[in-house]
Amino acid sequence: MTSVAVVLDDYALAAVPGLDGELARAGALVMRAFQGTPSPHLLRRYRGAAVVGGPDRAGLLARLERATTSVAAPVIGILPPGVPAGPELRGPGVVDLVPAGAPDIAARILLMANVPVVSAARAPRPGAGIAAAPAPVRGSGAPADVIAIASSTGGVWVLAALLRELPCRGRAALVAQHMEAEFVPFFAEWLEGASGWRTVLVDAPVPLAPGAAYVAVGGRDLLLDGSVLRAAPSSSRFVPSGDRLLACASRLGARATGLVLSGMGTDGAAGLAEIARAGGDAFCQAPATAVVPSMPESALRRTPAAVALPPAALAAALTARGTALHAGPPAGT
Incomplete structure (x- = not known):
């Protein structure tokens, strides 16, 4: 087969x-x-x-x-x-x-x-790496850069292409991809194979670590509580909730990056605004490049200063931001 x-x-x-x-x-x-x-x-x-x-x-x-x-x-x-x-x-x-x-x-x-x-024998275990592909090189300690992503229809391919081009060292990706619960295990396995990032399905609490992408089990929201990720009952008609995930990430201040990709509705707009208010960076997929532009359009109305970029430019922009975070403040400050 x-x-x-x-x-x-x-x-x-x-x-x-x-x-x-x-x-x-x-x-x-x-x-x-x-x-x-x-x-x-x-x-x-x-x-x-x-x-x-x-x-x-x-x-x-x-x-x-x-x-x-x-x-x-x-x-x-x-x-x-x-x-x-x-x-x-x-x-x-x-x-x-x-x-x-x-x-x-x-x-x-x-x-x-x-x-x-996907077969029953290879079904992913929550909290564990999904696929048997070689794990990416990872650093130690807390990630310097945490990227919280809200995505829906049309955003899946942008997400995978972005992570494939984005170095995983020193950063973690938290993903709220709107999807029916039954497809989430397949999506997590596919994301690891397509992006090269170790992908973790979160059910029980999992420590946040660099070099991994995190996805909540089906029908649940992904939350960041300090340095621990957990899945919680869904809180809105958007499952998982991008707003809730980005709002949690905003507590990291300048270490958090918010990104809203293609999709219907307004999910992610309020959370992206919270990240911007807390000193993090706000990014959106350029609405003209989105299959369904509603989500990035809503985010830009809520946070006009957010950087809107086509998919091909997102990885370079996020890499540059992460490089600046790793470098730390200039000497003497």
Whole structure:
């Protein structure tokens, strides 16, 4: 059995010129003769990322519904021309909605396709590293830089690409990615494989340490209490709550960085404002680059001084900030 399965219908494949060969070289399985409907049997057997498309609005919605009831993995929907990324298209498991003409569509799908097979024998344990991939080099003691991230639809690929480019030494990433509870173990395993960061599922209290990304178990909020991370009952309709996570991180003052990525609604805006008020740095994905711009737009209205950057520029900006924190104050101050 292949370790990666990407399911594309004919429309989705046609919307991504050249993707076929790239996926083949990556060792992925590409199925393209679904006549508009992914095979539920295949999706159950290969528990990977489903990529589905459709020639019209109703057809796309039906494909998303069928795919998300069968595959225990994130699903990408490719939007036909003229179909907006409306809230009704964000069904369970749908983590990215990609316009067919997006210039980075192949890179996004290939990143999402970097997933291992999930099985009961390999189910991740809360509080432990998710995958068997080599752990990144980590420092000791408390992280100098803690990055708290609020993300929803369209933010998953930005998150993984950011962490892949961001050095993990001396910093920790706390992630509030809106997602149905059943998909969280898969997401955590996928994030470790796609980013190279050791990823920890938090249920029981876990000490905060550098060199790791932290995700709460499904249906819970991720909280930082001093130097300990824990999962708490959800507090809003956004699960996990980005506002609650960023507000906790704000207690670290200048050591905290807040980041709001693509998504519907206003989650993360209030928490980012608290980080800025406490002396931390506030960043947003540039709304024009977001699949769904509501979350970063709301954050910028609440914190106009927040730095808004396209995904390709976020890692460099956060790396520069972390370098300044590691350097400490100038001599003689």
